[in-house]
Amino acid sequence: MLKVEALTAAYDGVQVLWDVSLEVEEGGIVALIGGNGAGKSTTLKSICGLLQEKKGEISFRGESIMKAEAHHIVEQGIAYVPEGRRVFPEMSVYENLLMGGYNKRARQNIQKNIDHIFEIFPRLYERKNQMAGTLSGGERQMLAIGRGLMSEPELLLLDEPSLGIAPILVQEIFEKIKEINGQGVTILLVEQQVHKALQLASRAFVLEHGRIVISGESRELLNSEEIRNAYLGI
Numbered sequence: 001m002l003k004v005e006a007l008t009a010a011y012d013g014v015q016v017l018w019d020v021s022l023e024v025e026e027g028g029i030v031a032l033i034g035g036n037g038a039g040k041s042t043t044l045k046s047i048c049g050l051l052q053e054k055k056g057e058i059s060f061r062g063e064s065i066m067k068a069e070a071h072h073i074v075e076q077g078i079a080y081v082p083e084g085r086r087v088f089p090e091m092s093v094y095e096n097l098l099m100g101g102y103n104k105r106a107r108q109n110i111q112k113n114i115d116h117i118f119e120i121f122p123r124l125y126e127r128k129n130q131m132a133g134t135l136s137g138g139e140r141q142m143l144a145i146g147r148g149l150m151s152e153p154e155l156l157l158l159d160e161p162s163l164g165i166a167p168i169l170v171q172e173i174f175e176k177i178k179e180i181n182g183q184g185v186t187i188l189l190v191e192q193q194v195h196k197a198l199q200l201a202s203r204a205f206v207l208e209h210g211r212i213v214i215s216g217e218s219r220e221l222l223n224s225e226e227i228r229n230a231y232l233g234i
Contacts (some may be wrong), residue, residue: 001026001186002047002078002155007056009039009046016042017210019056024155029177029187031197031218033231034207040190041083043207044157047188048080049073060155075105079153083160083190085140087147089133093124096132096143100150109152117146120176138169145176155186162193174200194231198222 002024009017017039024030032040045051047058049070058066065073087096097117101110118125121142127135132143141161148156161177162170174196181187191197198204198218206214206227214221221227 001061002188003057003059004043004047005057005059007043007046007054007058009042009051009054011042011051011053013053015210017046017054020207020210020212022205022212022215024186024188025203026154026186027181027184028203029181029189029201031201031204032188032190032207033194033197033204035231038207039210040207041159042210044080044082044159044188044190047073048078048157050080071103074151074153075103077105077152077154078157079148079151079155080157081144081148081159081161083163085137085144085164087132087135087140087143089131091132092129093132093135093143094128096147097124097150100147103151106150106152110150113150113152117149120149120179121146136166136169138165138173141165141169141173142176145173145180149180149185153185155188156180157188157190159190160192161189162191162196170196194227195222198227 004020004022007017007020020043034040046054049068060076097114101113106113123139124142124146161173178200189197189201198221201218204218204221205212
């Protein structure tokens, strides 16, 4: 579904990624793991068109999106949920969801999609008229994911969905990610909780200092002594 080849990316002339290549098969969950500053978020921003200072090739369903603008990439079926649970704090939960559904792809199904989000996240339904800024961290993350789903993506890019969330809600977030994938949405997941990410994903890529250093089946990486020592504290 997604193919990234020899991607290099920079911010203001400072290179962050070097020859990053990865593939995401349709229907699966792929994890992108690595330490802080490894370039994981930069990779996602490059894919979804938010970073234009890049070289290489990015293709989605066989068509290049390397130079496409972000709103065109959304219309093609890729949604990005950035880290930090970014919502519109002075708008209600319902209004935040509306903001995610105005691309050409999903506009005609706005209410249907909102109802679907409420089925996935019943807590959002309970708080649909509440200002987003008053939600807990976990609830804001649910809202951010829900808003991403409003565009009817075929591929969902999730950046650190468990970051800053109370442990009691982290497991629920991961269960919801698995449920969303089970409904046919392919997922590329960046996640700080490496063990949980590898348990959830079928395949993973390890990014260090802007380069892919290891890739393979998740179950193999879970048993890798190098991964266990570097990321799992074992």
